[in-house]
Amino acid sequence: EKKAPSVFPLRPCCGTTTSETYISVGCLVSGYLPQPVKVQWNSGAITRGLNNYPATLQQNGLFISSSQLTIPVSDWEKCKEFKSEPTVQVMQASCGDEDKQRSVDLVCLITGYTPQEISVQWLLNGNQQNFFQNNSTPFKEDGGTFASTSKVSISKHDWNEGDSYTCKVTHPATGSKREDSIRKCSEQSGDSSLKIAIQPPTPEELLITMDAKVKCVVSRMESVESLSIKWSRNDNKKIIRYESTPLINYDGTFTVTSTLKISPQDWDNFKKFTCKVEHSDLPFPIEKWIIKNADPGRDPTVYVLPPSDMELRHNGFASITCVIKDFSPKDINILWKKNGENIQANDYITTDPIESRGDETYLVFSILRIRKTAWEGGATFSCVVLHNTTTKRDIKKTRGKK
Numbered sequence: 001e002k003k004a005p006s007v008f009p010l011r012p013c014c015g016t017t018t019s020e021t022y023i024s025v026g027c028l029v030s031g032y033l034p035q036p037v038k039v040q041w042n043s044g045a046i047t048r049g050l051n052n053y054p055a056t057l058q059q060n061g062l063f064i065s066s067s068q069l070t071i072p073v074s075d076w077e078k079c080k081e082f083k084s085e086p087t088v089q090v091m092q093a094s095c096g097d098e099d100k101q102r103s104v105d106l107v108c109l110i111t112g113y114t115p116q117e118i119s120v121q122w123l124l125n126g127n128q129q130n131f132f133q134n135n136s137t138p139f140k141e142d143g144g145t146f147a148s149t150s151k152v153s154i155s156k157h158d159w160n161e162g163d164s165y166t167c168k169v170t171h172p173a174t175g176s177k178r179e180d181s182i183r184k185c186s187e188q189s190g191d192s193s194l195k196i197a198i199q200p201p202t203p204e205e206l207l208i209t210m211d212a213k214v215k216c217v218v219s220r221m222e223s224v225e226s227l228s229i230k231w232s233r234n235d236n237k238k239i240i241r242y243e244s245t246p247l248i249n250y251d252g253t254f255t256v257t258s259t260l261k262i263s264p265q266d267w268d269n270f271k272k273f274t275c276k277v278e279h280s281d282l283p284f285p286i287e288k289w290i291i292k293n294a295d296p297g298r299d300p301t302v303y304v305l306p307p308s309d310m311e312l313r314h315n316g317f318a319s320i321t322c323v324i325k326d327f328s329p330k331d332i333n334i335l336w337k338k339n340g341e342n343i344q345a346n347d348y349i350t351t352d353p354i355e356s357r358g359d360e361t362y363l364v365f366s367i368l369r370i371r372k373t374a375w376e377g378g379a380t381f382s383c384v385v386l387h388n389t390t391t392k393r394d395i396k397k398t399r400g401k402k
Helices: 073-079 156-160 203-209 264-268 309-314 372-376
Strands: 006-010 022-032 050-057 063-072 087-092 103-113 119-124 146-155 165-171 176-182 195-199 213-221 228-233 241-243 254-261 273-278 286-290 301-305 317-327 333-338 348-350 362-371 381-386 390-395
Touching: 063 073, 087 165, 087 176, 087 362, 103 119, 103 156, 103 165, 103 317, 103 362, 119 146, 146 156, 146 165, 146 317, 195 273, 195 286, 203 264, 203 333, 203 381, 213 228, 213 273, 228 254, 254 273, 301 381, 301 390, 309 317, 317 333, 317 372, 317 381, 333 348, 333 362, 362 372, 362 381
Parallel strands: none
Antiparallel strands: 006 022, 022 063, 050 063, 087 103, 103 146, 119 165, 165 176, 195 213, 213 254, 228 273, 241 254, 273 286, 301 317, 317 362, 333 381, 348 362, 381 390
């Protein structure tokens, strides 16, 4: 009895990366009778790099054989058909005290797409505007897809108007159009209830300064006269604490922060710290406690993007962008260094962590402003990410590149 073969392609997994210059693909031919079979690649046009393996008789009485083709990785990259639509997220610097800033940077992160050709357009209230866009060169993610950023700077006055800014991304290969919008953080109103939050030590305190603190923040108080904040710890060690001067908020309410000094070892040993708050606005005392999460979470993936060619051509200053993604929990610190020396915090802007869509990880940008002459002079800039551990990524101008 004759039986036609079934043919299956054998290929590397999508997103597989390799340091080798050649890669192997295969063709599995199974379930046929009788033998032999003739296997050709590209209708017989390919004659080099072939390895045809002899047929093997299976227990079901049918034959199986395979053919392997070794090709340059560059050829494989050209002919892959894998396509993926982009994900788009827009971020800005945190809505804190921006009195010293004349402009606001908006950054659009475009991830997870392939192939790498995209177009990016910024809209104001849904209408096209001639923004000066600083688009990075796409970089390859760990999964083999591409990611890039697009940045625009707008005046603080325009930002305060509350207009909506949209990053619209078109990906021709998949025919997809994706967008995300952002506007000035709205002032919270209508909620007059007193709020209590307890905050863990920062990664910088735990990994660099070794001066760890736990904070209890009491906000939205009409008065601080009846406020009482007390600390306790489950190891009964001495309490070393201090309170901030009451901060007057925009709406006339008060915020007070009580800080408990601890050691990094206390935190790493899962000691429990409790903040007890009493106030006339509360029907009864409220306790908040905190302890280190036993789940270490996920370490961040870090990319550093150089200044764009357009920015270097038109400005005396340039931007280096550090993209920190896929991490949890969200507690993180970002520092910058130039030739190994710390850079002042007012020379860079770091966004608040935002939760990535689809999972419980977070995403952060940090944008460093440098003089063009420093970049052209070959200085090395480092993005230092403090999370569960310290991650550092360096970047400098490639020699010979203008």
